[in-house]
Amino acid sequence: MKVLISFANPKMGAKLFGLTRALFSKSKENLSIVALHVVSVESKSEGFPILEEDEIFQAVREEAAGSEFSFETVGFPSDWIVPGIVEIAKSKEIDLLLLGAARSLFSENLLGGKVGDVLRHLSDLDIAVLADNGLVSPIEPIIYSPGLDSAPLFPFSSGLSTFIEKPIPVLSGVNQSEFGLTQSNQFRPWIPFSLNAAADQTKNLAILDYDTYKSFHSVLLDRKGLSFLILRKGN
Numbered sequence: 001m002k003v004l005i006s007f008a009n010p011k012m013g014a015k016l017f018g019l020t021r022a023l024f025s026k027s028k029e030n031l032s033i034v035a036l037h038v039v040s041v042e043s044k045s046e047g048f049p050i051l052e053e054d055e056i057f058q059a060v061r062e063e064a065a066g067s068e069f070s071f072e073t074v075g076f077p078s079d080w081i082v083p084g085i086v087e088i089a090k091s092k093e094i095d096l097l098l099l100g101a102a103r104s105l106f107s108e109n110l111l112g113g114k115v116g117d118v119l120r121h122l123s124d125l126d127i128a129v130l131a132d133n134g135l136v137s138p139i140e141p142i143i144y145s146p147g148l149d150s151a152p153l154f155p156f157s158s159g160l161s162t163f164i165e166k167p168i169p170v171l172s173g174v175n176q177s178e179f180g181l182t183q184s185n186q187f188r189p190w191i192p193f194s195l196n197a198a199a200d201q202t203k204n205l206a207i208l209d210y211d212t213y214k215s216f217h218s219v220l221l222d223r224k225g226l227s228f229l230i231l232r233k234g235n
Contacts (some may be wrong), residue, residue, distance in 0.1 A: 002032045004094040007084050012100035014059035022163040028031040032070035035060045099130045106177040122232045135227040144208040145172040146193045152233050161186035
């Protein structure tokens, strides 16, 4: 599994690295992570100072220290952020792109702007977006799965269940057996999906698919202290 994490804020880079390591904790021997920083001259106005490469990657390198898997950093200074991400994603032949969404994006149409452009240009690639709303350890995840279209969330999240050493609760509009998970202890309790149940304040990371985000984003973005990991499967 080759994962490209792309970020502007160095602290986000470390957070994406840690999340990737957790998601793929069951396949560390086959995991390869590429950390990409693409920043434009607009970065100062967006709240991200222009830093030297050592400063950019310091936090993610500290997070990666002692890791058992392949890891590399790529600095890509450019005025063209989206083409830079697309070029590296294609040239590195990655399996998953994990993007970090800044707080300024989180309050608006999260998957619009540059993130939306990346989704369109890499329509064949699996892409996950972390909408960070102050996510801290320990991660307390919950899965939003209104229908069968959410099935890819379960293999995507199984490593996270292993990493946190407990099952992940699921809000679902479909019986567990319809996902072929009848023998799985990684996903429970299995609770009927509702937006009221989605307001569980003990959770700090909601994992959901792209269509679920589009359907409920206006309500979900009001959740204080809740970050979102949004999975968009490639065509």
